[in-house]
Amino acid sequence: QALLSRRIVAVETAIVDVPTWRRHRLSNTEISVQSCVIVRAVLSCGAEGWGEAATLGGPRWAEESVEAIKANIDTYIAPAILGADALSFEANALKMARAATRNASARGAVEAALFDAAGHSLGLPVSAFLGGRVREQMEVLWALASGDAEQEIEEARRKLEAREHRRFKIKLGFHPPAEDVARVARIAEALPGCEIVCDVNQGWTEATAIRFLPRLAEIGVVLIEQPLKPGHQAATARMAARSPIPFMVDEAAFTGPEIAANATAATGSVYSLKLVKSGGLLEMKRAAAIAAAMGMELYGGCLLEGAIGTAAHLAVFASLPTLEWGCEHFGPRIAKRDLTHGEIVFRDFQIHCPTGPGLGISIDHDALRDVTRKA
Ligand code: MUC
Ligand code: MG
Structure with missing residues (x-):
């Protein structure tokens, strides 16, 4: 009976x-406006929850655009779960996966909204459904x-002064x-004591990496993310083997089998976790387990999500046994509008997980109205 009230x-x-x-x-791109799809789920008990699909x-x-995400949720994903029990998280994830192949950003946002709504209806933080916080x-x-x-x-000096990022x-x-490498050297020299990570977003070939990796190592870069294209697995593995800086796998691995394949091919020793790759909170937690079991360290990746998407990631990150590299959820700070009431706090170089029920955030409806795209 109680479950029926959470349809x-x-x-x-x-x-x-x-x-x-x-x-x-x-x-391969640049933005001055961050576009995403905001999802609102409503349960029969009246509880509501929110999710965000980033692009x-x-x-x-990735292959998803906001227009495609909205169309696929409205036409295929939402109808597949309407009427279902919101607490049947795994069953709902399966229904969504059957309704839409890949479409990870879309499915992840709907699942986040369901977790948020379920959390509100029971007075529990979403992390409680994921094993609790560590x-x-x-x-x-x-x-x-x-x-x-x-x-x-x-910009970096301002962040350091504010004790937000180091x-x-x-x-x-x-x-x-x-x-680019001269730019990294200049920035590293101006920011002594700071750790520098480089994300190439597939922009290099093996030949370029052979020439420029030694200089990045000399500069003291601590991590290199996705330097080569995902398809260049053997070349990436050769480069990772000769690099004194660990490689992080990002665009090369969305799914569990892709993570395992990259780990087996030795293309990197750190994995970047993202809802837009895993397609849901449960699956992102499993992705972390697969990567960790293959011996990889974990990094909390983002796609410039605002506070709603960040809160969904934090609910999972808070529950992971290991998260060696912390996270990169600076999205709420680069956006000019916050769609929530500031529940996510950046202090002392840390991001603090909101503590309230559900995702721990509340929606600023005026802000949401202002930035909603008109039909
Ligand atoms: C990426 O490839 O990591 C996330 C942060 C950022 O600066 O770019 C994105 C995507
Ligand atoms: Mg990346």
């Missing part, structure tokens, strides 16, 4: 476009991605490699 009665979607404080550049520059970082906060890095070293140094991820691949 899923509505799943609604809206596309939102949120301007960012500065242009964010990657090897980056249209269907470029951490309340974690180190959070900031990404430098304007491409202008002097601007990036100035580890920085420099995006590479949109300048010629020699220029």
Whole structure:
């Protein structure tokens, strides 16, 4: 009887476009407006929950665009779970996976909204459904991605002064490699004591990596993310073997089998966890287990989610037995509008997991209305 009162009665979607404080550049795209799909799930008991499906520059970082995400949720994913018991998390994830192949961002957002609603209806944080918390906060890095070293140094110094970030991820691949590496050297020299991660977003070939990796090692870069294309598995493995800096697998592995294949091929020793790759909170927790079982360290990746998507990631990250590299959920800080009431706190170089029921956030409906794309 109690379960019947948590039937899923509505799943609604809206596309939102949120301007960012500065242009964010990657090897194959750049954005000044972050677009995502916000999902609202309503249960028969009246509880509601929220989720966020992130994209980056249209269907470029991954194959999903906000327009496709909204259409696929409205047409296929929502109808597959309407009327179901919201607490049947695994059964609902299976129904969604059967209704939509891949579409990880879309399915992940709906699952987050269901977890949030279920948490509110029971007065429990979402992390309680995922095994409970082993951490309340974690180190959070900031990404430098304007491409202008002097601007990036100035930006990083402001973050350091505010005690918000002391580890920085420099995006590479949109300048010629020699220029990019000189930029990394300049930034590292200006930020002594800070850890520098580089994300190439598949922008290099093996030949480029052979030439420029030694210089990155000399500079003291601590981690290199996805330097080569996912298809160049053997080349990536050769480079990882000769690199004194660990490689992190990002775009190369979305699913559990892809993680296992990359670990077996030795393309990297750290795995970046993202809801847009796993397609749900449960599956992201399993992804972490697969990577860890294969001997990889874990890193909490993002796709510039705002507070709603960040809260969903934090619920999982809080419950992971290991998370050696903390996370990179700086998205709420690069967005000009917060769609929540500031429950996610950045303090002392850490991101603090919100503690309330569900995802621990509340929606600022005025902000949401302002940024919702008009039909
Ligand atoms: C990526 O590839 O990691 C996340 C943060 C960022 O700066 O870019 C994205 C995607
Ligand atoms: Mg990446």
